[in-house]
Amino acid sequence: MPTTLEPARLPALATGFALLGSGGGGATTMLEIALRDSGGWPFTLFDVDDLDPATPCLGVGFVGSTILLSERLPGTDPFGRLIAAAERWLGHRVPVICSLEGGGVNGLAPFAFPGGRMIVDADLTGRAFPALDQMSLLVDGVGGVVVTCDTGDGGVALVDTGRALDIERVVRAATVQAGGSGGMVFAGFTVGDLREHAIIGGTARALRLGEAFLSAASGPLSELAARLGGRLLAEGRVSAVEADALDPHVIAFGIDGSEGAVHRLVARSETLAFMTDGRLEASAPDLIVVIDAVSRDILEVTAVSMGRHVAVIHLDGPGWWFQAAGRLRHVLPSAYGLDELDDRSGLSRVGGVSA
Template sequence: MARTLEHAQLPALARGFSLLGSGGGGATTMLELALVDDEHWPVTLHELDDLDPSLPCLGAAFVGSTMLLGERLPGAAPFGRLIAAAERWLGHPVPVVCSLEGGGLNGLTPFTLTGDRLLVDADLTGRAVPGLDQMSLLVDRVPGVIAACDTGAGGVMLVETDRPIDLERVIRSATIQAGGVGGTVFAGFTVGDLVEHSVHGGTRRALELGAAFLRARSAPLPELAAALGGRLLGQGRITAVEPDARDPHVNSIGVDGDRGQVHRIVTRSETLAFMTDGRLEASAPTIIVVLDAVSRDILEVTDLTLARTIAVLELPAPGWWSERGERLRHVVPSAYGLADLDGAA
């Protein structure tokens, strides 16, 4: 059943998508500001069953360094040229929009397109992930999916390929040429394709998580974790931040626990694993959330600095990934070259 979302629910949505970012996906602040105008609200959020399965759909997201968006703000219609190129290629308009990435700032991206499109509560990840080849439609090899992206100076590139890794590499190269960040649009699929090949209810989950977080933010940490449907993994003070010898993008964060334990957090662009006294407690695709233990701010991996006192929570992974082993292998730590951290999802 369709539901109406009001502007007053935007903070809860944003906090929920921040939680689902698992330490990545970018801060939601920019899009919260972009969506502050009343012209965007109210928004009707449709379930998949509400819509004709034959309706064409698209997903939009910012790709690259989300930190650069704070310095190079996108224009009023950052996806306009990309959607126009996709519709020209397909030969028809695309009336429905879903979320491309269900965590971080991109959870809010489809809300910028609801003026002339129907918003459906489905997304292609259920959490933040770093690679476009990890989008559910590509993981399940749905045929006919295309992608359009920025190349800089008003340029647009469109990609159609049967190899997901090609799409990831080509768009990543174009994004670098565009200055390190840009828009990307997926199209060539339908609402019906999303029934099997997407994570359902991610926006509803974000809203519920965000509302629970705002209500329980000041509660004791175990109670806050329980209010979110998760558990408290540990808390303590960061005493070491060390890059991995195998991959400079991977960091090992040492934490002295408040009860004498030794915790370790492994991060890349998201938080991938949490260990206590050498025992693996949680790993991707489980959503590992790090909070500032004092302010209760939701932290990104770049915020994990020496001497900061933190709390680490675990939230359940989107079930879509574990339904098939072929899906799961795309989001466990070994997908990032960290095979010894698989197995706690």
């Protein structure tokens, strides 16, 4: 049944999406501030089962540099032109909206810019991922999806293709032309498509995680991890920051554990894998959350720096990715060229249905 969200739940919602960013996805601060003064409260959040499966839906989110996005505010209606272009192409209005990415700043996007549409609790990733061809509708090959994006100076590009890689490349090129960041809209699918081809309940999970984090943030780190339903992987000081010799976008962080263990965190724009004394302990699509062990700030990869005292927490990734091996291969570390960091034990989870 629909859930009514009051303004008092905004901090928990933003915190939960920060956790689901797994070190990336962009800081939620900007949209959280915008939502504090929004006249849209209270928001009604619909489950997919609350709506007719034939109802058209669209997904919204930001693409490109999240650092630029925080420096160059998106305006009061960043998706209006993009939605209008998609609706002209489709020939009808789309009454339902969801998030493209269930982690980081994009988790909040439907609430900040709903455009008078119903918000459904579904998204296309379940956590932050770097590539557009990792969106669940594209991974499952759902037909009829069209994408619109900013090209800069009021321009809009529309991509209608059956090849996911086209969307990744064309939208990236348009975003560079737009100045490095901009809006993006997926359309041409229905609420019924979300039931099978999307991650369901991500906003509800963000609320649960955010409420648990805020209630336990000042307590022991092991208790905080347990309250989140996860496990504490490490606590210690960052002692090394190294770019990969073959791929400069891959960064490895050395962490000297407080109990003498040597840890290694591997990341791109999001965290990808974590090892202790050379033993792999967690990898994508599971979530590897890094927090400041003193302030308890949730850290993005760009904020993990030499000498910082951090804690690393493992949370289960969205179960949707483990329902088929064909899905999982898109989000393992090997999808980024890091074959040796795949958690092969995760393959035993294929067929699971946990959220």
